[in-house]
Amino acid sequence: MLRLSGSVFCVAMALMVTSIGPASAQKARPAAFAQCAGCHATESGKNLFGPSLAGVGGRRAGSLAGYAYSPALKASGLTWNAKTLDRWLTSPKKTVPGTKMPFNGIQDPKSREQVIAYLLTL
Numbered sequence: 001m002l003r004l005s006g007s008v009f010c011v012a013m014a015l016m017v018t019s020i021g022p023a024s025a026q027k028a029r030p031a032a033f034a035q036c037a038g039c040h041a042t043e044s045g046k047n048l049f050g051p052s053l054a055g056v057g058g059r060r061a062g063s064l065a066g067y068a069y070s071p072a073l074k075a076s077g078l079t080w081n082a083k084t085l086d087r088w089l090t091s092p093k094k095t096v097p098g099t100k101m102p103f104n105g106i107q108d109p110k111s112r113e114q115v116i117a118y119l120l121t122l
């Protein structure tokens with residue numbers, strides 16, 4: 001039993017090392033992005049309940065044509081970069097009171113960082 005769980009552990013470690021190794025593509029989607037994918041597509045022009053996140057880095061908040069943003073986000077004056085995304089993804093409601101993004105934020109700094117790094121490649 002002990003030997004079995006030991007080898008299962010080894011396989012798990014090997015999988016982890018492979019998935020975070022330097023060979024992994026820059027665009028690899030971090031696990032934490034799964035919470036966003038239900039509302040956000042990463043293809044350009046594809047808006048779901050939330051706006052497409054393609055090209056979000058450098059974009060002015062609330063500026064995508066064809067998506068009905070909340071007045072609050074449109075008036076926020078934010079431009080999306082590593083810093084503003086970090087605030088936004090820590091607490092959307094505190095960063096932009098009145099936003100219609102119903103998401104409480106990613107509390108784990110490491111996961112937040114991974115999601116932001118990924119967003120900036122889109």
Ligand code: HEC
Pocket residue numbers: 032033035036037038039040049050051053056059060061062063064068069070071072073080089098099100101102103106115119
């Ligand atoms: C339950 C649905 C939902 C989830 C989950 C969600 N979002 Fe959103 N998101 C929205 C909506 C709706 C908006 C538009 C907000 C507004 O207009 O106030 C939005 C807006 C945004 C914006 C601003 C885009 C722009 O064009 O200005 C970013 C960036 C964003 N979301 C990132 C994320 C990320 C990253 C996650 C996951 C960690 C996430 N969202 C999770 C629904 C969601």
